[in-house]
Amino acid sequence: MRRSTRRALFQLALFFGALFLILFLNRSQASNRSFAWNKIRYRTASATLPEAQGICPGLTDISKPALVVARVAADGDTKWLHELSTLYHLCIYTADAPADATSLHLQVPANRGHEAMAYLTFLIDNYENIPTAGAVFVHGSRFAWHNDALDYDNAPLLAALNVSAALAPFGYHNLRCDWSLSTCPPSYKPQGSLEMSTQALLAPYDSRAVSDAALPRALADLFGGEVKLGRTNAVRSQCCAQFIVSRDRVWQHSREEYVALRQWLLDSNGAPRDDRVAGRILSYVWHILFIKAEPDAPGSSSGGIDLEKLNAHACPRADQCYCRLYGRCDLSCTSPGNCPGQYILPPKLKVESPQ
Ligand SMILES: *[C@@H]1O[C@H](CO)[C@@H](O)[C@H](O)[C@H]1NC(C)=O
Ligand SMILES: *[C@@H]1O[C@H](CO)[C@@H](O)[C@H](O)[C@H]1NC(C)=O
Numbered sequence: 001m002r003r004s005t006r007r008a009l010f011q012l013a014l015f016f017g018a019l020f021l022i023l024f025l026n027r028s029q030a031s032n033r034s035f036a037w038n039k040i041r042y043r044t045a046s047a048t049l050p051e052a053q054g055i056c057p058g059l060t061d062i063s064k065p066a067l068v069v070a071r072v073a074a075d076g077d078t079k080w081l082h083e084l085s086t087l088y089h090l091c092i093y094t095a096d097a098p099a100d101a102t103s104l105h106l107q108v109p110a111n112r113g114h115e116a117m118a119y120l121t122f123l124i125d126n127y128e129n130i131p132t133a134g135a136v137f138v139h140g141s142r143f144a145w146h147n148d149a150l151d152y153d154n155a156p157l158l159a160a161l162n163v164s165a166a167l168a169p170f171g172y173h174n175l176r177c178d179w180s181l182s183t184c185p186p187s188y189k190p191q192g193s194l195e196m197s198t199q200a201l202l203a204p205y206d207s208r209a210v211s212d213a214a215l216p217r218a219l220a221d222l223f224g225g226e227v228k229l230g231r232t233n234a235v236r237s238q239c240c241a242q243f244i245v246s247r248d249r250v251w252q253h254s255r256e257e258y259v260a261l262r263q264w265l266l267d268s269n270g271a272p273r274d275d276r277v278a279g280r281i282l283s284y285v286w287h288i289l290f291i292k293a294e295p296d297a298p299g300s301s302s303g304g305i306d307l308e309k310l311n312a313h314a315c316p317r318a319d320q321c322y323c324r325l326y327g328r329c330d331l332s333c334t335s336p337g338n339c340p341g342q343y344i345l346p347p348k349l350k351v352e353s354p355q
Contacts, residue, residue, distance in 0.1 A: 033233065034304030036225030037288050040253065042270070044263035050109035054121035056091035056129075064089045065133040065163050065244070066126075070118035071105070071140020072096050078105075080142045080155045087159065089131065092140070093118035113265040114279030115139055115241050119286075120262040127255040134167055134246040137286075138175070143353040145346050146240040148176050148326075152351045154242075160326045163244060168324075170313050171249035172290035174238035177321035179337025180345045182239040184315035190234035191215040191284075211280035214272055218281045222264060227304075236311035241283040249290040261285070287314045318342070 059066065067088035069081060072095050081090055094105040095117060108117045119137050123130075138154060147154045157175065166173040179185055189195050191212040199206060200213035216229035229235065261282075264270040271278035291313050293305055316324075317336045323329035333339035 033307045035219075035223070035227055035229070035307060037219065037223045037305045038293060040222055040257035040260045040289075041224035042222050042260045042264050044260060044267055045269070046263060046267060049259060049263070050266070052125040053107040053109065054091075054093060054118075054125040056089075056106060056122065056126050059089060059091070059126055059129040059131065062089050062131055063133060064131065066091050066122075066131050066135040067158070068119060068122045068135055068137045069093060069140050070095065070115035070138070072111070075140035075142075078140075084155065084158055088136065091122055091126070093121060094140075109262075110266060112275060112278070113271065113282055114275065116265060116279060116282040117262070119241075120258050120265075123250060123258045124255060124262060127250075127258070130247040130250050132247055133163060134244060135250070136161065136163070136175075136244045138242045143351050145349040145351045146176060146181070146242070148178055148322075148343050150342070150344065151354075152346065157326065161244070162325060162327060165324050166244050167246045169316075170291045171246040172287060172292070173244050173316075173321075173325065174240075174287065174314075175242040175244065175325065176238050176240055177316075177318045177325065178339070178343040179238075179315065179318060179335075180343075182315070182337070183235065183237050184337055188234065188236075190230075190232055192229050192231050192233065194231060207274065207276040207280060210274070211272075211277040214277060215281060215284060218271070219285075221270075222261065222285065233307055234311070235284055235288075235307070236315045237284050237287055238314060239283075241279075241286060243286055243290075245286075245290045249292060252293075253289060 056066065065088055067081070067084060067090050069090065069092040071078070071092060078092060081092060084090070092105045093108055094103065095108050095111040097103040097105055097107050106121075108121045110117065115137070122135070136158065138158070142154055143152050144154065145152060147157060149157055161175070176182070183191075192215065196209055197213045199209040203209060215235065220228050265278060265282070271281065288305070288310065291310060317333075318339050319331045319333045322331055322339060322342060328342065331339040331342065
């Protein structure tokens with residue numbers, strides 16, 4: 001055999017070897033796209049549970065939806081929230097409030113998991129009294145880069161929010177319509193992919209990559225189940241953990257499940273210790289918990305959640321979302337996730353409050 005032929009054959013073998021290795025590593029580990037995410041199955045080892053510090057007064061027999069606010073003292077004045085009290089029943093939680101009865105606001109067992117601790121404390125301590133009109137969950141800062149308006153002001157957005165329209169399709173809706181920094185675009189890498197694990201290893205300060213890489217394990221810890229999120233399974237989700245949910249969707253989980261989820265945050269062997277990572281993982285969990293699960297395929301009784309369907313519901317088109325939630329209709333949009341003139345990602349995600 002000629003030397004050049006031998007070299008060509010060798011290179012060809014090398015090429016196919018590498019190709020098969022890549023295909024092998026990226027193979028769909030679970031061709032089964034149904035996941036047992038219908039129930040929180042985490043079990044705490046803790047013998048004592050936190051006492052209720054988050055009972056929101058006056059929740060019984062109201063026709064307004066609740067506005068559940070997760071704030072820290074640095075979020076400042078709550079006047080803007082009180083101005084919304086004709087539309088919403090306010091339940092304001094301050095995560096770093098002194099742990100005594102002098103606090104003006106409701107309290108949480110620990111300042112952990114960002115907004116998740118307040119949201120879960122509301123659900124646990126007021127489980128029986130969720131308003132018929134549902135509940136809206138937001139952060140305590142009025143101005144934030146992710147509020148979906150050109151001025152980043154959440155007050156007019158919450159005033160304009162069409163609660164019944166938002167709940168109509170799936171009983172849950174994220175308050176963001178623009179897809180930037182979400183995992184909705186098809187180009188966003190699956191959380192469990194090799195690319196993401198590599199990025200998390202090479203850049204441990206990148207909490208986005210680290211929390212994504214930790215997601216398959218976290219979902220398995222929380223929901224149990226045989227089938228783990230595979231390397232090719234992307235969880236598509238809107239960003240930033242501000243959303244609305246109906247009472248029925250809250251009640252599709254037992255109070256004990258919310259207790260277990262909160263314990264996962266509190267337990268030392270539960271959620272990842274880095275709070276940015278734990279908080280971001282929880283921001284992936286809300287829509288999994290609340291979007292109305294499709295009835296199972298005929299013949300199956302697993303109660304599994306079809307990831308493809310969940311993804312489609314979690315990422316509505318921006319133009320439909322703006323119209324449904326905020327009455328901004330007939331927009332001309334350049335892509336499923338962006339409608340020019342509605343929202344711009346601020347440079348370095350910095351937003352100054354104009355006062
Ligand atoms: C809210 O949406 C519903 C259904 O889309 C619509 O009929 C109603 O007029 C809207 N309400 C407001 C205040 O825009
Ligand atoms: C998919 O997984 C579920 C459990 O999550 C199982 O009950 C079901 O039978 C599986 N379906 C197929 C086609 O393997």
